[in-house]
């Protein structure tokens with residue numbers, strides 16, 4: 001880690017932010033314009049209620065999208081009533097959207113999906129835009145060069161009423177991924193590796209730009225995975241400068257500019273990068289050359305280890321607070337201190353979420369699943385991140401690869417990432433998941449979660465234990 | 475928002491770092507807009523699988539059952555953006571969380587709900603915990619105007635809060651109303667942006683072809 005000399009240039013984050021700033025407010029806060037707003041069912045009901053109580057209209061319904069994703073059933077033939085526990089919030093968003101003239105994509109809609117998956121996929125999020133959503137993983141859209149701001153319910157109401165946000169201005173931070181990566185190492189492994197090195201609050205009050213040759217070489221969907229976990233680094237914002245790969249990814253998306261507009265848009269987007277002399281409040285470089293596939297062993301995302309490593313022995317840890325946290329996490333996870341991470345038996349394998357529920361993720365998992373069988377006693381689920389992803393995966397036969405291998409092929413939604421629908425990990429069961437949170441009880445009371453990449457989760461499903469995908473693929 | 479009023483309370487000690495919003499309010503309490511959030515607060519730590527209280531969890535220990543002040547470890551409120559975390563703390567009765575640091579989104583959510591996130595030093599946190607261990611009935615005066623949490627006997631714990639956030643809390647401001655007063659500036663910004671980036675708006679204009687899947 002080193003601090004670079006401060007120059008006069010501006011960072012990518014500052015360029016986008018400043019363009020959206022309407023007013024500077026006292027106390028280092030800015031009033032910023034929101035280009036795109038997506039609302040989801042679990043954090044918007046009270047925001048709409050608040051608007052109604054105050055008699056306020058939605059300022060710009062045409063810039064707003066509403067989607068059901070968190071609490072939806074993922075049963076293959078689901079409808080709004082399949083998961084009775086979700087009915088109240090699903091009905092609420094549907095009727096609120098209808099009453100307010102907002103586009104709404106419910107469970108039955110071909111464009112339904114997890115907010116952070118459909119934003120880039122449909123071209124709702126575009127380079128240089130600010131997108132707000134009542135969900136902490138909104139930074140995902142940083143992968144295509146947008147600033148995604150995760151907000152609470154009061155702020156959701158604020159965006160609905162004003163199309164703006166009042167935000168503390170974060171400080172620019174850069175994390176450069178240097179070196180060359182080894183085979184089997186994916187975007188998920190890289191971001192877990194970074195969190196392991198930097199800690200879960202390294203980015204607090206900062207907006208992170210991910211840079212360096214490793215990031216530049218990542219496909220766009222991998223960049224979305226990186227930015228997705230910005231909040232796991234403590235940052236509300238994460239962004240990657242858009243490039244030709246980004247433009248190729250966005251071309252032809254339903255809500256992306258088309259025709260002559262497309263050319264004008266791309267011309268504007270080409271300016272979206274940090275100046276060579278931009279100043280960063282924190283500037284960190286990570287050498288990724290030695291990184292291996294990663295798996296979390298504890299109950300925060302920085303409690304992570306390479307697949308060929310061992311979980312720590314708290315007795316050997318010097319820092320008393322880290323020792324206490326490690327011991328508590330190992331006890332919760334029921335893992336003996338110091339044992340190798342490889343070979344720990346699992347009960348459930350979950351492939352999906354806004355971190356790793358895109359087509360490339362399913363392809364990576366299918367490559368491992370193809371011609372193999374889920375280990376006896378293991379429940380393995382594949383939950384596409386969106387209905388579009390589901391359709392595209394079926395068009396290339398991935399659904400059959402999974403079902404023939406013994407995986408469940410489900411409908412799109414957040415599913416076992418947040419377990420607010422019927423997809424719950426039973427008490428004491430151990431789940432390896434492609435999602436982003438391994439907190440105590442996250443996947444259900446008493447659930448134990450290991451985070452890993454799609455290929456690693458598929459390898460564990462086949463093996464029945466945490467496994468090194470590089471060995472499984474031979 | 476209700477104006478923030480200074481109060482006296484015992485301090486409940488929950489001295490662990492990285493208390494996340496899934497722990498503060500588990501997802502089971504997010505299924506309904508009418509859920510009993512006070513009951514859901516720290517539910518997995520407070521209640522066993524049968525719904526019985528876990529005796530040694532701090533909020534089940536008298537006198538902390540009625541505490542309005544919580545002392546917690548660094549990075550409080552990390553994880554999910556769920557504002558229900560702030561609501562649950564409020565509904566239970568808390569008016570102030572004192573911790574060495576707060577996760578960004580939780581910090582904003584707390585301020586928007588009249589819940590004071592008071593940033594105190596690690597040393598002061600340790601001192602507060604020691605005071606409580608010596609006498610659990612120690613009462614603290616939480617004074618936003620004076621930017622201090624003061625134990626009955628002992629030196630105050632100072633916290634800094636940005637002046638305008640403090641005023642907003644003390645007045646109980648409606649932030650949306652405040653922003654709407656910038657209505658002209660917002661409209662001017664939007665008009666200028668539409669001229670500069672027309673493609674950004676054209677891409678969302680109603681168009682049957684675009685809506686066809």
Ligand code: SF4
Pocket residue numbers: 070114115116135137353354355413414417418435436
């Ligand atoms: S998949 Fe998980 S992290 Fe992503 S939006 Fe849904 S609940 Fe949140």
